[in-house]
Amino acid sequence: MQHHHHHHQPSSKPTAHHQHHLPALEAVAMRGKVRTASLLLLLALFAFLHVHLRPSPPLDPRLGLSNLSNLSNLSLAYAVREAGSAPSRHVSSVPEESTDAVSILFPAWEVLVIAPPATAGGRGWRCVFQNNATSPATPAGVLPFTKRAMFKCRLPPSVRRLRPFFQPALTRSSSEEKEEEEGEGTFPATAAEELFRWSFLAYESLSTEDDVVLFVKGVNNRQGINRSPDELSCVFGDDPATAVRTAVTSSAQEVFRCAHPKLPAADSGTEIKIKITLEVARENRVTLIPSVAYYTPEQRRLAADGPRSLLCACTMVHNVAKFLKEWVMYHASVGVDRFLLYDNDSDDGLRSVVDDLSRGGYDVQVLTWPWPKTQEAGFSHGAIYANASCEWMAYVDVDEFVFAPAWNSSARPSKLMLTSLLPARDDPARNGQVSIKCYEFGPSHQKTHPPEGVTQGYTCRRRIEQRHKSVLRLDAADASLLNVIHHFRLKEGYRSRQVRLEDAVVNHYKYQAWSEFRTKFRRRVSAYVVDWTQAINPASKDRAPGLGFEPVEPRGWAQRFCEVWDDRLKALTRRWFGSESSSELNMAWQR
Structure with a gap:
C-alpha cells in the first residue's frame, strides 16, 4: 500500500498596510480557486473516461507493409526482454x-x-x-x-x-x-514485458542442409506483395548487440529463408537452441520482430524408415476426428503411403483416432501447429519437413477424396491407382505438379453427419467443377515455397499438368449438414482469406453463396447446391469397404 504525504508551505500573514485590500483580493482568489478546481476536476474526469471507457481497438492491427514505418515503439526490447x-x-x-x-x-x-x-x-x-x-x-x-x-x-x-x-x-x-x-x-x-501480438511475430523455424526457414507474421500482409529480401536479416541470439545476422535470400508470404549463422563450436552432444527472429531495415529505421521461434542447426525431418515413399498426403486439421478414418483408409487403399496432419488446436480426440489407425497399420503423423490462419505456411513447412521421406505430396483436405471414374470397374482398390496419375521419375516433360479439378457436393438433404461417412451420405453436387487441388513433386517446389489454394510455385524448368475430368476428380464434400458446416465460421485457415464473421467480401469463392456473417442456418440449407446426383464414389466405397449384416450396411471406418 502506498501512502501519499502532503507537504504544506507556510504562508506569511499580510501586514496592516495591506489589510484593507484583503477582502477584495480574497474574493478574487477564491473565485479563481473554484474555477481552477472545477477545471482540474473536469480534466481528471475526462482523462479517466478516455482511458477506461474508450472502445477496444481491433486485435489485428496489421503491423506490416503499410505500417512498418510507424513501428518505432517496437524497440529492441522485444528480443532482449528489457x-x-x-x-x-x-x-x-x-x-x-x-x-x-x-x-x-x-x-x-x-x-x-x-x-x-x-x-x-x-x-x-x-x-x-x-x-x-x-x-x-x-x-x-x-x-x-x-x-x-x-x-x-x-x-x-x-x-x-x-x-x-x-x-x-x-x-x-x-x-x-x-x-x-x-x-x-x-x-x-x-x-x-508487453504481450506479444499474433499479427506481428516470428513463430516457427526449421533448418535444411543449406539454409534456415523462418516463419513470420506481419511482414508480408498482402497476397502477392512481398518485401524485398534486401531489407531483411535473420537475427540469431537474445541480445541484438551481440547477435549474429545473416542475409535473407527469399521473402514470400510468411516464409523467409536465410543462411545458417557461423557460431562458436559447441561441445559434442550439446543441443544448440538459439532464439531467431527477423530484422526489418527501412527508411533509416530498424525493427526487430518479436519472436517465440528457436534455431537449431540439426535438420528437423519427418522420420523415414527406408527409401522415400512415392506418395504422401498433407493437410491442416481442426476437430476432424469423426471424418479422419474414412479419409485415411480410402486414400491409403489407392496409393497414399503416409499422412502428415498439422493439428491446429483440435480438442475432439484426434490423437486417439490416430492411435487406432496406427494400430491398424496406417502411417499417420501428427504435428502440433497452434498458429491460427497459417495454412499456406503450414503447407510450406510440410514441403521441407517431409522432403526426405516423400517424393510426391498430395495437398488435399479431410473433406476431399480423389476419385477416378475408371476405378468403378475394379472389385477392389489397388495402391497403384493414384500413383498411376503421376508422371514417371524420368518424365521428359518435367511435370512438377499434377492439378485435379474439384466437384463440390452439397448437404444432399442430410440434417446431421451421416454415420456411415461422407462418401455415403453426400451424393448431390453442383454441376460445374470448381478450383483444383494439387499433388506436388517436393523436389520441384520453388525455393520461396509460395503456395496459393493448395497450388505451389515451381522451380524454373518445371511445369504443372492438369488432369482431365474423365481421368480423375476430387469429390469435395464442402457444403455438409449445417451442424458440421457451421464450424467453418470459427476461423478460416488461410492467412489471406477473411473470416466469415467479418462483413467483408461476401462474394468470395471461399464462402457459400448467399451465406450471411453469422452462423445461422439459411432457409432450405439441406437442399442447397444440389444440381447433379452423383453416387459413383458412394457405390465404389460401398463395394470396397462395406459389409452387410442383418440387412444393415456397415463401413470399415465405422468399426
Missing part, C-alpha cells in the same frame, strides 16, 4: 509457484502461453494479469521441436480496456483454488 514500465501491484500473503513463460495474444481474446517443458500437462496453473485478475490456464499440448509446454488463457474483460497489455504471469497457488473463469491473484512485482 524491463519496461509496468503497472503498480499489491502483494498477497498466499504463496505461489511461478514459472518463466512468454505469451501471445491470439484472436478472440485468447492468450497462448508458452512455458518450460517441465510444466507440460500440469494442472492448477493460472494466468495472472496486470490488474491481478486471473483466468485458468488450460493445458494445450507441447510444441513438437522445442518441447515447450503450451497453455490457453482467456484475457479477462477487466484487462481488455487497459493499455498496453502486459505479459501475464503463469502461476500455481499452493492453496486450494476454485477453477472459476476469473479470480484474483498477485501479479509479480518485477517489471513486465
Whole structure:
C-alpha cells in the first residue's frame, strides 16, 4: 500500500498596510480557486473516461507493409526482454509457484502461453494479469521441436480496456483454488514485458542442409506483395548487440529463408537452441520482430524408415476426428503411403483416432501447429519437413477424396491407382505438379453427419467443377515455397499438368449438414482469406453463396447446391469397404 504525504508551505500573514485590500483580493482568489478546481476536476474526469471507457481497438492491427514505418515503439526490447514500465501491484500473503513463460495474444481474446517443458500437462496453473485478475490456464499440448509446454488463457474483460497489455504471469497457488473463469491473484512485482501480438511475430523455424526457414507474421500482409529480401536479416541470439545476422535470400508470404549463422563450436552432444527472429531495415529505421521461434542447426525431418515413399498426403486439421478414418483408409487403399496432419488446436480426440489407425497399420503423423490462419505456411513447412521421406505430396483436405471414374470397374482398390496419375521419375516433360479439378457436393438433404461417412451420405453436387487441388513433386517446389489454394510455385524448368475430368476428380464434400458446416465460421485457415464473421467480401469463392456473417442456418440449407446426383464414389466405397449384416450396411471406418 502506498501512502501519499502532503507537504504544506507556510504562508506569511499580510501586514496592516495591506489589510484593507484583503477582502477584495480574497474574493478574487477564491473565485479563481473554484474555477481552477472545477477545471482540474473536469480534466481528471475526462482523462479517466478516455482511458477506461474508450472502445477496444481491433486485435489485428496489421503491423506490416503499410505500417512498418510507424513501428518505432517496437524497440529492441522485444528480443532482449528489457524491463519496461509496468503497472503498480499489491502483494498477497498466499504463496505461489511461478514459472518463466512468454505469451501471445491470439484472436478472440485468447492468450497462448508458452512455458518450460517441465510444466507440460500440469494442472492448477493460472494466468495472472496486470490488474491481478486471473483466468485458468488450460493445458494445450507441447510444441513438437522445442518441447515447450503450451497453455490457453482467456484475457479477462477487466484487462481488455487497459493499455498496453502486459505479459501475464503463469502461476500455481499452493492453496486450494476454485477453477472459476476469473479470480484474483498477485501479479509479480518485477517489471513486465508487453504481450506479444499474433499479427506481428516470428513463430516457427526449421533448418535444411543449406539454409534456415523462418516463419513470420506481419511482414508480408498482402497476397502477392512481398518485401524485398534486401531489407531483411535473420537475427540469431537474445541480445541484438551481440547477435549474429545473416542475409535473407527469399521473402514470400510468411516464409523467409536465410543462411545458417557461423557460431562458436559447441561441445559434442550439446543441443544448440538459439532464439531467431527477423530484422526489418527501412527508411533509416530498424525493427526487430518479436519472436517465440528457436534455431537449431540439426535438420528437423519427418522420420523415414527406408527409401522415400512415392506418395504422401498433407493437410491442416481442426476437430476432424469423426471424418479422419474414412479419409485415411480410402486414400491409403489407392496409393497414399503416409499422412502428415498439422493439428491446429483440435480438442475432439484426434490423437486417439490416430492411435487406432496406427494400430491398424496406417502411417499417420501428427504435428502440433497452434498458429491460427497459417495454412499456406503450414503447407510450406510440410514441403521441407517431409522432403526426405516423400517424393510426391498430395495437398488435399479431410473433406476431399480423389476419385477416378475408371476405378468403378475394379472389385477392389489397388495402391497403384493414384500413383498411376503421376508422371514417371524420368518424365521428359518435367511435370512438377499434377492439378485435379474439384466437384463440390452439397448437404444432399442430410440434417446431421451421416454415420456411415461422407462418401455415403453426400451424393448431390453442383454441376460445374470448381478450383483444383494439387499433388506436388517436393523436389520441384520453388525455393520461396509460395503456395496459393493448395497450388505451389515451381522451380524454373518445371511445369504443372492438369488432369482431365474423365481421368480423375476430387469429390469435395464442402457444403455438409449445417451442424458440421457451421464450424467453418470459427476461423478460416488461410492467412489471406477473411473470416466469415467479418462483413467483408461476401462474394468470395471461399464462402457459400448467399451465406450471411453469422452462423445461422439459411432457409432450405439441406437442399442447397444440389444440381447433379452423383453416387459413383458412394457405390465404389460401398463395394470396397462395406459389409452387410442383418440387412444393415456397415463401413470399415465405422468399426
